[in-house]
Amino acid sequence: MAVNESLRxxxxxxxxxxxxxxxxxxxxxxxxxxxxxxxLATEEVLGLVNLRGQILTMIDTSLLLQLNSSDVNKDSRYIILKTEMKILDENINTDGDIYGLLVDKIGDVIETDPSKIEDVPSNLNAKNSGLDIEYVKKILKLDNDIMMILNLKQLFKGYLE
Amino acid sequence: MADFDESLIKEFISESKEHISVTESALLKLEDSYDDPDFELINQVFRAVHSTKGAAGFFGFKNLGTLSHKMETLLQKIREKVLKFEPYMFEHLFEGVDYLKQMLDDIEHSEELDLEYLMDIFDKLAKGENLDTTSKETDKKKVEEIKEESTINSNNLSELNITESWIKEILSKAENNVFFIKLNLPIVVKEFTNLVSYFDNLKALGNILDISKNYEKILKSEKLEEIEIVYDTIMEDNLVSIALDVDDTSVYVFDEDIINKIKRTPSDVTNKDKAVTYPTKEVNKLSDVTNKDKAEAYPTKKTVGEKKIKKSPKKTKNLKISKEDTIRVSLSHLNKLMDLAGELVLSRNQLIQIQGGKDIPVLSVLSQRITEMQENIMATRMQPIDNLFSKFKRIVRDLSKNIGKKIKLVIDSKGVEVDNTIIEAMGDPLTHLIRNSVDHGIEMPMKRLELSKSETGIVNLRAEHKGGHVIITVKDDGNGIDYKKVGAKAVSKGIVTEEELTRMNEKDIIKLILKPGFSTAEKVTSISGRGVGMDVVKTNLDKIGGTIDITTKVGYGSEFLITIPLTLAIIPTLIAKVSNYRFAIPQINIIELVRLKAEEINERIEILGESQVLRLREKLLPLVDLKNILNLKSYYKDPETNELKEDRRGHVLDRRLKKVGEREDKGVVGSLIDRKGPTTRRLSQFNSRNIIVVSMGTNEFGIIIDEILDTEEIVVKPLNKKLKQINLFSGATIMGDGKVILILDVTNIAREANLAFKETKKLNKLEQDKKNAEEMMEKQDFFVFNIGGNEQFSIPLSLIERIEKFDTNDVQVIGSKEYINYLGESLRLIKIEEYLDISYPDGVKTTKHLIIPQISKVKVGIVFETIVDVTSMNAKIDEKTIQGNGIMGTAMIKDKITLFLDIFEIVEIAEPELFKDINESIPESEDENQTKSILLVEDTPFFRNLVSGYIKSAGYECVTKNDGQEAYEYLMSNHNDVDLVVSDIQMPRMDGFELVAKIKADPLLSHFKVLALTSLDSPENIQKGLDVGFDSYQIKVDKEKLLDSIDKMISRR
Known part of the structure; x- marks a missing residue:
């Protein structure tokens, strides 16, 4: 990947x-x-969805992240993932299985230079945030927030092999 | 080039081209790394060339076959590390590949290419000769080594007239497999009508390269002796011995080492010293003879060439193969297209819903096009089943020729097309079935003529569409399958136990041939006895959801009926509802549906150990409650509020249900009244239960569901890896309403539920045994008629000699009796209404019928009016309700009470004087101090009663036993009380043959005389009966003859 190519x-x-x-x-x-x-499916599997003739598995993302389950409300969205994904320099292939992630709310699309992406700071851990940092691959500091890049491989552990 | 379907050749060509394209790329890679070649690549090339060779040989493309064969030989040596790749080899291999391609592109003219020189090169390469013009040095050593080897060999040979050069010469002449065969002419020729036809056969199947005695001399000489031939044929060694009818120890694969091989059998050495001389002159003479005799069918190599070239232009016309007709498309593309078409259909459906019934012409046109498109895309995967069928013509022809049978294969494919995957999956099972029919089914021509069948056996191969399935039938008019042999074999192979066998019906026994480890052929032949049995057929069919049914009749042939789905992508299912889920259950698993009304649940479902079982037609069936296994909530409808409420009961039944064996005497109705609350709930319509009975291999079980919704053809979609681990679902599908539902995996559900198959089987067996013991009976054919009154009558068919029609005007009255002229004799007519307490016929019909019973003493005709039926039923007759002289008892036939007549008694009443002497003879035996006792062994209650009645009426005592086993046990402990044994032959547990053999083998019992009383009246059976030790043999059931026999045997004692 060219160094200057921005990421979205x-x-x-x-x-x-x-x-x-x-x-x-x-x-x-x-x-x-x-x-x-x-x-009999594990708790985080919400169910199967017919997406224009293809069947995909819908996942409650917060349960997968070991947080409390999400309530579905007007802001809730379903993000449908591709079967071939790229998280920074890592490629993930679901072998044809399609997954959807239930999220509480969708945010903006953020464009950034790859050099701005940082490692996960050590002070971000389960104890003070409730989130297990093994699900976070890298972070990007924003003006008033931190965007965490999901470690999909960790998240989909058990689904990919 | 024989008469093959054009389509078949086309398929061969496109397949072979595919093979060759693989070869090229693999060779390129190999060339790069020839000093350390990847053996997988070598194998790949080898396989490609090999399969091209095989197919070319099959169609008779000789040039193509020979070239690929020579290439294969070279590759084989490299594969076996006898030779190493050398750079100069690749040039020739590529050249070879080019030629193969060229020939495939223009198959009509493939025989015209002159490839001698290239083949020569491959021969040399295979022998390890260095053809490298640039670096001869490097391989000099190798060549020298080879030379050294040969000299060593030749030293050993000098005493035999087989020289090394002779071997080389033979090997260079060889085109296919070469064998050195010892023919013991006096023995082998016996199988054929004469020597000439034997040699014709030899020449038809291959070429004789050399022979130890001049053919003409053999013909002239009066005495046949052992000769030796060198034989070139496409057959493999195991086939050769069968085709030539020689012992396989007299067939040697001809190679450099042949001398040692022959030498190894010491008995032949002396013989060979004299006999094996191979004068070249005589060889030539032989080939002359061969040419003259059989130039048409088996020309030598040269004539082949000439003929082919001459023939080619003519053939071209018929063999016009257009190259643009087909292209090969990868299946993944087609699958993708299928998916897209599916999505299109779905979108269309949504669109139609949105428009809400308004008629938009464009939309309906679009909709129609989409449907057409989907159908066409489906059709791209379909192939005519003929592609598969036509290859069997050659197989049948070759096989039947090899084993000397005359067989015609009749194909009727009715233009049936099936999914590509099915064509592939059906190849092996069908080949196996057809081989079986050819090998085991159809008899040898001589035998067929003896059986007055036509000399040529017919094998039918048929395909047809039927209800979303394709039915393939393989039928032959051969000797059929003997279920007894199958049973015996299955027991000896340990597939079933003897005990299990006795409980199986004929059809189930025949189906044992599908079990692994079974093979009916007593002699394992190379054709169908390759260690793989019919289980291959079953396994392959199981994979594609097909079923097989076998119908067979000994002496008449067998029929194998295969039902397969049209496509694997779409399967018919039943949609069931449980809780508020819908599931699809593949119909292939489903046997039947059972609906239990709420009030029946307690009665029919019982608890056995941990599981629930259903009482279904006297059998216990393990049950799976889908709710429990899937951990779903139960709901019930509150009868008062009509609300759905969660049901907290663990089982379909509540805990108060009884266990197996403790059935309450109190009626169900009573208990319902007792417990008002819960039972009214269960009684409501909503709470009835549906059970789907499914099969899993040999096991059957029931799945409890709430409701059956519909049947639907569904497209199976796979589940993701995580969900697959649940193991209870084999996939998911999208319903017409766009919702996703899961497909149940029946096999795994049974496993998960840990069903009590063993326990229920044990219980079922116990019950079955008990039932067997209670009413061991065989089915009897009964003739049912009426005499014009209200009653219906019946007589066992076996007691009837003839049925005749007569006109009442022809009846002559003499005194009080009526007679009719029948076959030149006067026949006494008996009207049963005159002797029995029954109604008289009301109408006056002039045409009536007669039953002429099997009574030797007197010929009478029993008058009746109409034939009602001939029915096969269990001879369970109620002897108590209606009694009277001449009536044995009653039973229900066709919903009518039917009187079973005792014909003998009626005749006795009608003609008492005829029976006087018999009745008078009785006191004789009674004069003796002690009444004689007869043991009657008969499994059919009907005959048991009938015959024991006769025996008793003659003044004997009669003890009855139900089968051989019981009788034998009785005899063992009561051997002093029995004077004569009268036994049926066909009985469960221990039949008559076995019983008599046991009696005669036991020193305590062997003095007993045993009389066979049976309906088996064939001469073979009678002979067998007498052979195993029956002292007399009587056919069921002629009273006088039987009693006569008994009298004689008792007095003889």
Whole structure:
């Protein structure tokens, strides 16, 4: 990747935390989707969705992040992921499975220079924020917030192998 | 080039081209790293060339076949590390590949290419000769090594007239597999009508390269002796021995080492010293003879060339193969197209919903186009089943020729098309079935003529559409499958136990041939006995959701009926509702649906250990409550408020239900009244239960669901990896309303539920045994008729000799009796209404019928009016309700009480004087101090009663037993009380043959005389009966003859 090429992130909020996903990993965003529950599936699996003839699995992201489950309200959105994703220099392939993430609220698209992206600071940890930092790959400091780039591989542990 | 379908050749070409394209790229890579080659690549090239060779041989493209064969030989040596890749080899390999391509592109003219020189090069390369013009030095050593080897060999040979150069000469002449074969002519020729036809056969299947005795001399000489031939054929060694009918120990693969191989059998050494001389002159003579005799069918190499070239221009016309007809498209593209078409259809449906019933012409046109497009895309994956079928023509022809049978394959494919995946999956099972029919089904021509069948056996291969499925039938008119043999074999192979076998019906026994480890062929032949049995068929069918059914009749042939889905992507399912979920259950798993009304639940469902079981037709079926296994909530409808409420009961039944074995005497109705609260709830319509009975291999179980919604053809979509781990769902699908539902995986559900198959099986077995013991009976055919009155009558068909029609005007009255002229004799007519307490016929019909019973003593005809039916039923007759002289009892047939007549008694009443002497003879036996006792062994209650009645009426005592086992046990402890044994033959547990064998083998019992009383009246059975030890054999059931026999046997004692 050329050094100067800027990165664009789709941002979203879960339990007040701001997260970002590379825009090229996102297929589409939906406001309303109807899903079918899967008996015996783990808690975070909301169900199966028919997306124009393809079946995708909808995930309650906050449960996957080991936070409390999200309530669905008018701000809730479903982010549909591509089957081939790129998180910074890491490639993730779901082997054809399509996933959707339920998020509390969608944020702006943020464009940034790759050099601005920082490692996760050591003071950000489960004890003082409630969020396990193993799900955060890198961060980007914004004017009045911190955008956390999701570590999808960690997040989808158990789904990818 | 034989008469093959053009389509088949096309397919071969496009396949071979694909193979060759692989070769090229692999060779390129190999050339780069020839000193350390990737063996996987070598294998790849080898396989490609090999399969091209195979297919070319199949269609008779000789040039193509030979070239690929020579290339294959070289590659084989490299693969086996006999030779190493050398840079100069690649040039020739590429040249070879080019030629193969050229020939494939223009197959009509492929025989015209002169490839001698290239083939020569490959021969040399395969022998390890260095053809490198630039660096001869490097490989000198290798060549020398090879030379050294040969000299060592030749030293060993001098005493035999087989020289090394001779071997080389033979090997250079060889085109296919070469064998050294010892033919013991006196033995092998016996199988064929004469020597000439045997040699014709030899020549038809290959070429004789050399022979130890001049063919003409053999023909002239009076005495046949052992000769030796060198034989070149496309057959493999195991086939050769079968085709030529020689022992496989007399067939040797001909190679450099042949001398040692032959030498190894010491008995032949002396013989060979004299016999094996190979004078070249005689060889030439032989080939002359061969040419003259069989130049048409088996020309030598040269004539082949000439003929082919001459023939080619003619053939060109028929074999016009247009190259633009097909292109190969990757399946993934097609699948993607299928998906997209599916999405289009869905969007269309939504659009139609949005327009809300308004008629928009454009939309309906669009909609129609979309449907057409979807159908066409589906069709791209479809292939005519003929592609598969036509290859069997050659297989049947070759196989039947090899084993000397005459067989015609009749194909009727009715233009059926199926999914590509199915074509692929059906290849093996069908080949196996057809081979089976050819090998085991159809008899040898001689045998067929003996059986007065046509000499040529027919194998039918048929395909047709039926209700969303394709039915493929493989049928032959051969000797059928003997279920008894199958059963015996299955027991000996440990597939079933003897005990299990006795409980199986014929059809189930025949199906045992599909079990792994079963093979009916007594002699393992190379054709169908390769260690893989019919289980291959079953396994392959299971994979694609197909089923197989076998119908067979000994002496008449077998029919294998295969049902397969049209496509694997779309499967028919049943949509079931549980709680508020919908699930799809593949119909292939479903056997039946059972609906239990709320009040039946307690009665039909019981608890066994941990599981619930359903009582279904006398059998216990383990149940799975889908709610429990999927951890779903139960709801019930409150009958008062009509609200759905969560049901907290753990089971469909509440905990008060009884366990198996403690059935309450109190009626269900009573208990319902007792417990008002919960039962009214259960009684409501909503709370009835549906059970889907499904099969999982040999096990069956029931799945409890709430409601059955519909049947639907669904497109299966896979689940993601995480959800797959749940294991209870085999996939998901999208319903017509756009919602996603899950497909149940029946097999895993049973596993998860830990079903009590073993326990229920045990219980079922116990119940079955009990039932068997209670009413061991075989089905009997009954003739049902009426005489014009109200009653319906029946007589066992086996007691009837003939049924005749007559006109009442022809009846002559003499005294009080009526007679009719029947076959030149006067026949006494008996009207049963005159002897029994029954109504008289009301109408006056002039045409009536006669039953002529099997009574040897007297010929009478029993008059009746109409035939009602001939029915097969269990001979369970109620002997108590209606009693009387001449009536044995009653049973329900066709919803009518039917009287079973005792014909003998009626005849006795009608013609008492005829039976006088018999009845008078009785006191004789009674004169003796002690009444003689007869043990009657008969499994059919009907006959048991009938015959014991006869025996008793003759003044004997009669003890009855239900089967051989019971009788034997009785005899063991009561051998002093029995004077004669009368036994049926066909009985459960222990049949008559076995019983008599046991009696005769036991020193305590062997003095017993045993009389067989049976309906098995074939001469073979009678002979078998007498052979195993029956002292007399009587056919069921002629009273006088039987009693006569008994009298004789008792007095003889």
């Amino acid at each position: 992130f789709v941002t979203f909020y879960i339990k007040g935390f701001l997260f970002g996903l590379d825009i090229f990993s996102v297929r589409e965003i939906h406001k309303q989707l109807e899903y079918t529950k899967v008996p």
